[in-house]
Amino acid sequence: MDTSAGIWWVNRDGERIRLKQPVPRLASDNYDFLLACLLAGQGVQFLPQWSARPYLERGELVEQLPDCWRDQSAFGATIHVLFLPHRRNTRKVRVFIEGLRAHLRAQGLG
The missing domain is CATH 1.20.5 (Single alpha-helices involved in coiled-coils or other helix-helix interfaces)
Incomplete structure (x- = not known):
């Protein structure tokens, strides 16, 4: 995974695409805190599917880039x-x- 600051690398239709990361107004290394912020409607974040699935199924989170995914190595x-x-x-x-x-x-x- 490329960890260039400010860049998200995603895959779509077999292509690797570079997206400019939104400038964060909040940053943390605490996953539970970041997830709580997302559930409160604050922010955008890439989540591993095993973590996001229950919230997506209940409609508590909404997938924003359904045709893009990150390499498993991202998580x-x-x-x-x-x-x-x-x-x-x-x-x-x-x-x-x-x-x-x-x-x-x-x-x-x-």
Whole structure:
């Protein structure tokens, strides 16, 4: 993914298109905060489908560029589960990861 400031790279009909990013009036690295702002009708943001789908289905968010998409690498091809190294093989961690996989598959995302 190109991370040039002020540029969004999207794909449409097999072409890579460069869009000028709107100048943000607000910026944060807190995803929950940004999502709350979107749900309050403030702003535009690219969201991973697994996160946006429930809000789109309920009409709480509206897709603005339905014919464009970002490379999966824009958000990472996977969801990362972080845990301490000594917890890798604990039953709780394995059950959580299995449950997350099942949930994403049920949503058509895994």
